[in-house]
Amino acid sequence: MKINNVNLSKVTTYRFGGLCKNFIILENPDDILEIPETINSANTFVLGRGSNIAFSDNEYTGYILKSEFQYINKTNNLNILEVGSGTYLPELSRYLKENELGGGEFLLGIPGTLGGALKMNAGSYGYEIATNVLEIKCYDLDEKKIIILDKDSINYSYRNSNNLDNKIIISSILKFENCDPKIISKKMSDFNMRRKKSQPPGIYNAGSVFKNSDNYFAGELIENAGLKGFSIDNVSVSTKHANFFIAKKGAKASSLFSLVQHVKEKVYDKYEVNLEEEIQFIGEFT
Numbered sequence: 669m670k671i672n673n674v675n676l677s678k679v680t681t682y683r684f685g686g687l688c689k690n691f692i693i694l695e696n697p698d699d700i701l702e703i704p705e706t707i708n709s710a711n712t713f714v715l716g717r718g719s720n721i722a723f724s725d726n727e728y729t730g731y732i733l734k735s736e737f738q739y740i741n742k743t744n745n746l747n748i749l750e751v752g753s754g755t756y757l758p759e760l761s762r763y764l765k766e767n768e769l770g771g772g773e774f775l776l777g778i779p780g781t782l783g784g785a786l787k788m789n790a791g792s793y794g795y796e797i798a799t800n801v802l803e804i805k806c807y808d809l810d811e812k813k814i815i816i817l818d819k820d821s822i823n824y825s826y827r828n829s830n831n832l833d834n835k836i837i838i839s840s841i842l843k844f845e846n847c848d849p850k851i852i853s854k855k856m857s858d859f860n861m862r863r864k865k866s867q868p869p870g871i872y873n874a875g876s877v878f879k880n881s882d883n884y885f886a887g888e889l890i891e892n893a894g895l896k897g898f899s900i901d902n903v904s905v906s907t908k909h910a911n912f913f914i915a916k917k918g919a920k921a922s923s924l925f926s927l928v929q930h931v932k933e934k935v936y937d938k939y940e941v942n943l944e945e946e947i948q949f950i951g952e953f954t
């Protein structure tokens with residue numbers, strides 16, 4: 669197993685991040701057996717495609733393990749698949765369409781891996797990945813063993829999972845419904861259109877910055893607080909959708925962090941609402 673020097677700005681959609689001298693790519697599940705003994709959940713971050721992450725501009729001194737387990741295996745039941753955690757969600761979505769399986773149309777517009785989606789309980793347009801999960805195979809970084817978690821033990825809720833923090837997700841058993849490919853295509857293009865209309869393009873951002881709640885849409889609160897277009901040092905609140913914060917090329921993660929703090933303060937001052945981040949800041953931020 670090779671430990672690499674990687675500039676983290678190359679491995680996330682925001683393009684933020686300093687150097688990591690302990691960057692390990694896991695290409696297939698057998699690589700897990702070679703993970704150095706010194707690695708544990710306290711000194712390691714598990715990375716997918718970095719589409720929900722802002723790494724600090726400083727050097728990242730821990731280990732980063734990146735899952736590239738990319739496979740989709742059929743099982744005896746045509747509705748049930750075993751999918752590797754490194755599988756790109758739009759590819760999974762297209763595979764499902766080709767195999768006349770419905771329920772994965774929403775994954776087409778989410779530029780992450782299955783591992784990231786399972787951790788974040790990714791979703792859109794009323795769908796979320798938790799609905800499809802039967803079980804998840806993981807490597808426990810502290811117990812140093814492979815375990816299978818059933819869906820109930822993950823206790824999924826909106827953009828949240830439990831029991832996955834100290835683990836590398838290897839794969840998941842997912843269930844989908846038979847569906848006419850014409851209906852699947854229609855849903856995919858509807859979702860695509862809605863996304864294009866309401867959201868900025870998928871570069872130099874990490875999707876929604878804050879979680880919504882039953883009582884509010886974060887984007888609406890930010891817009892009504894007069895913050896659409898507001899910027900700090902080359903990172904701005906999108907003028908298209910106020911819950912997307914867009915960086916310019918060369919912008920710093922510290923500017924995004926400052927913008928997030930500023931927006932939280934202003935929204936709290938106006939609505940007494942504590943916005944909760946959906947994106948994750950990893951490394952040192954002050």
Ligand SMILES: Cc1cc2nc3c(=O)[nH]c(=O)nc-3n(C[C@H](O)[C@H](O)[C@H](O)COP(=O)(O)OP(=O)(O)OC[C@H]3O[C@@H](n4cnc5c(N)ncnc54)[C@H](O)[C@@H]3O)c2cc1C
Pocket residue numbers: 681713714715716717718719720721735753754777778779780781782783784785786787788789790791792832835836837838869870871873874875876948
């Ligand atoms: C343009 C754009 C649109 C987006 N739209 C949506 C949307 O509609 N809905 C939505 O929910 N999200 C959306 N996102 C956010 C993001 O794509 C999702 O959260 C995605 O599931 C993250 O996957 P990832 O592989 O990039 O994970 P990363 O960003 O790399 O990591 C996210 C979390 O998952 C963990 N993780 C990743 N892989 C593994 C693994 N193998 N084992 C254990 N833990 C792992 C990480 O440790 C981290 O905690 C959007 C992002 C962008 C840039």
